Amino acid sequence: MKSTFRRHLLASTLLITGSALASPALAQSIATPEAGTIDQSQAPGDGEIVVTGSRIQRTDLQSTSPVAVVAAEEFALSGAINVEQVINTLPQVLPGLTGFSNNPGNGAVTLNLRNLGTTRTLVLVNGRRWMFFDTTQVVDTNTIPQFLLEGVEVVTGGASAVYGTDAVAGVVNFKLRNNLRGIEMGANYSLTERGDGARYSFDVAIGSSFDDNRGNVTLFANYTERKPIFQSARSFSASAAGEGCIVPGSTNGETSIGQPFPSGIAVGTCLARGGQLGFVPQGSATGPIGTFVAPNAGGVATTYIFNPSGGGSRVFQDPGDLYNFAPANYLQLPQERYLFGGYGSYEITPGVEFYTELSYVNNTVPQELAATPTGLANVPLFINSPFFNAQTRALLTAQDAAEAAATRNDGYALSTVSYRFLSAGPRNADQERSAFRILGGVRGTIVDNLNYDLFYSYSRTNNTQRQTGNISSSRYRNALNVEFVPGSTTQLQCRDAAARTAGCVPINVFGSGLADPAAVRYVSVNSTNLQESSLKNIVGSISGSLFNLGMGADDVGFAFGGEYRDVFARYTPDTFLASGDVLGFNAGQPTQGGYDVKEVFGELRVPVVRDGFIYQLELNGAARYSDYSLQAVGGNWTYTAGADFAPIRDIRFRGQYARAVRAPNVENLFGGRATGFPAANDPCSDRGPAATQTAALRALCVANGVPANLVFTRAVQPNTQIQSDSGGNPNVQEEVSDTYTVGAVIQPTFIPRLNVTVDYFNIEVRDTIGTIALGTALDLCYNVTQDLNSVYCSYFQGARSSQGALGVGQGGQNPLLGASNLGTTKTSGIDMQVDYNVDLFGGRLAFSYLGTWLDKFRSRAIDAIPVQTTIAEGTFGLPKYRHTTRLTYAAGPAQLSFRWRFNGKTQDTRIDNTYGLVNGVQTRIGTNPAAISRPFLQAYNYFDLTATFDASDQLTFNIGVNNLLDAKPPVLGGSEQANTFPSFFDVLGRDFFVSARLRF
Secondary structure (H helix, E strand, C coil), X not given: CCCHHHHHHHHXXXXXXXXXXXXXXXXXXHHCCCCCCCCCCCCCCCCCECCCCCCCCECCCCCCCCEEEEECHHHHHHCCCCCHHHHCCCCCEEECCCCCCCCCCCCCCCEEECCCCHHHEXXXXXXXXXXXCCCCCXXXXXXXCHHHEEEEEEEECCCXXXXXXXXXXXXXEEEECCCCCEEEEEEEEEEECCCCCCEEEEEEEEEEEECCCCEEEEEEEEEEEECCEEHHHCCCCCCCEEEEEECCCCCCCCCCECCECCCCCCHHHCCCCCCEEEEEXXXXXXXXXXXXXXXXXXXXXXXXXECCCCECEEECCCCCCCECCHHHCEEECCEEEEEEXXXXXXXXECCEEEEEEEEEEEEEXXXXXXXXXXXXXXXXXXXXXXXXXXXXXXXXXXXXXXXXXXXXXCCEEEEEEEEECHHHCCEEEEEXXXXXXXXXXXXXXXXXXXXXEEEEEEEEEEEEEEEEEEECHHHHHHHHCEEECCCCCCCEEECCHHHHHCCCCCCCCCCECCCCHHHHHHHEEEEEEEEEEEEEEEEEEEEEECCCCCCCCCCCEEEEEEEEEEEEEEEECCHHHHHCCCECCCCCCCEEEEEEEEEEEEEEEEEEEECCCCCEEEEEEEEEEEEECCCCCCEEEEEEEEEEEEEECCEEEEEEEEEEEECCCHHHHHCCCEEECCECCCCCECCCCHHHCCHHHHHHHHHCXXXXXXXXXXXXXXXXXXXXXXXXXXXXXXXXXXXXXXXXXXXXXXXCCEEEEEEEXXXXXXXXXXXXXXXXXXXXXXXXXXXXXXXXXXXXXXXXXXXXXXXHHHCCCCCEEECEEEEEEEEEEEEEEEEEEEEECCEEEEEXXXXXXXXXXXXXXXXXXXXXXXXXXCCCCCCCEEEEEEEEEEEXXXXXXXXXXXXXXXXXXXXXXXXXXXXXXXXXXXXXXXXXXXXEECCEEEEEEEEEEECCCCEEEEEEEECCCCCCCCCCCCCCHHHCCCCCCCCCCCEEEEEEEEEC
């Protein structure tokens, strides 16, 4: 078996960062697996490659930017069928949306580097932009063929000078195998210890060369299916839980839910009364038996719940009458994916090679929530309805008698009615996403050491979301508002004649399961939402070498070129959802827009010395100018500069500075507008504090359109609420970031095959895009900045009526509280990596470690309030320390691999570490840890074990178990999905997998 040992060596060195990139010998062995794969983005050359983060070809894999590399074997050793199952274990990555994101979620899987956000993480495939799926222009990694990966490279920090917008937190580059020979077939099956959540995947790839190796082509196909797991299948998620006061020692160890002590004791007085802070059974007050509000004997408005059989009612009891909505929700989302594609190249003439890529994905991921809870206020309940008995009629009669004169004693009681529509089934949202991408290009050599590359790609994604289980608010109200059929004292009809014509049927929600199926069909509405997005991308570049400085180093390298991108996205909600007449899923507004950008870029690599008075010195830099069709963005520069210095062979120091940007996406710019009526005080009216009504404020109000004689009067704001809009903002500008990295790479010659890397990173993102509340915007414009040119005053420009009032209802325009450049986020820390392998007992032992220590993560949501800062390091998702470690021993045809995933302790997400000045003292103004029963989450350890066996050169088996010790996730209460964070913590429990790969 000529390649067995080599394959085991590769598989044992699984997670390598920049230290491996510093070692040409080791890096070449890792970057050149059995099939002889290379980076598909490189032009033909003698061993030259392109490292992620640069367009310049080189003969080694060194990089001045910290780069983490995940070898393809890691996916096999993890039993992964989707890329996020491995990428999300890296300490640099916080899971975005995953296969456990039921609510919120949209069926996609996204990546989030450094917790700076999915929109600030650029995802590439073979060094090129990949297809995005919605108006936020984020990549769904479900579209990436995991089984064809050669490896994944993760670059820390800004890389906009090389790749353009979005590369703020960094770049994740998925590199696919090229020049595949023969046929490869693979199968993977996973199952939890509890016998549920089965996942299986089948793939085939066929590769061949032709015409005396002038051309090659690879075709591939994959089918993946994932079965659902409901929250009812796990004890920690089967019941909705909430913060409360419990009897000390009454908790179940696995669920952490205890016995309430006693009912009604507030959390704030729990300890003083002898109780213990903990979780109590909770749920929704809206259940499958209807409730209504009426005065009790003392005249106090009280919630009553009907008897299951209907007619009579009693006072609602909390928690006894709460509905446990948890079991019906998905814990693991089902998935079905078909993926097809191919890529290839052909040398037309020497120095001219045509290449192409094609990919198509159809991915279906349903979401399921408990049946729709409904609550309508001011519903006229027909007191003489046969749905009610005498006792209930008496309550409703008292309610009718207490109403305003216009409706008092009219035979209808205006009440709030709540009911959960189990009869309409659960709320389902089936996300079917079809995406395709086609690329064609030409590359080659102009003359020696001068290469070119030109390609065009087009990608489009269409998503169809089919929702069931929605309830029409207007139809439901019509079905509740009933009267006797003329001439009858028992038969009911809907009061509204137009509703009757439209098929309205009286509905009985005043009990359990009493609603007429025809009435349920009348109020139920299915909806279909459509999304479409497309990307056109043209990139042309020339790269090569210029001259040599004559001190033993490589030639000076360069690359320059241009790029054009055209972005479009559209969201078309169902007319029912767009109308807002919906109970169940959230309403949505149409969004449509796009833009284009023209760019020029250049890059320079200057090797100064090699094996001279110092071992090595290299300088590099890059710059890009981007011209956007967006007037607010216009043109901007991004740039980077770095140095690589090795005084001796054994140690190398590197540093990099990068300026990056994130242009606003389609959602930021053109998001559909929705109108609201928030309560706020206009400082230009008489509703603001008298102390702020200064001459400066008066002048500002007049300059903003308030008549001088009406300033500080009620005419400027007649009502406590101000009509306003929210949505996209075409005037939003780009985010800007600065990244500094400084590191050392240690490769001692006296310890062969040992690589140690330590890199410090510091990233600051300014002008972060967000939205602002109306009251905050009014205060910041008129009382804080007092500058009409500020972003906070821009909301009110031209919005005032002739009386100085805001809002269409007052004769003006609605302030548009769209996306704006508001805040700043900073993060810093240290990435550490060690890998080492050694011959031992006739085999090879390999150790790899990748860890991150987080120094700081600070943010200001609004820069205009500099005294308010959120300190996030050590909070959920941002532990001070995380690592992934793997130990592998390979001997002959077998190997055993052990992985340790560690996440340090964090605060509960409900704790708000926002600090501000209170009476001149920096004080916590967010939620205090003392009010939380479990303010800190313990450190979590996950252990995984995999055995690999080469039955022959052609056939390899893997069998393994993830979460070997069956670690349980922490219970955090019903405010979180499934009482925990299923995308971050392991919710499957002990999980087994087996896979096989056949090559011939």
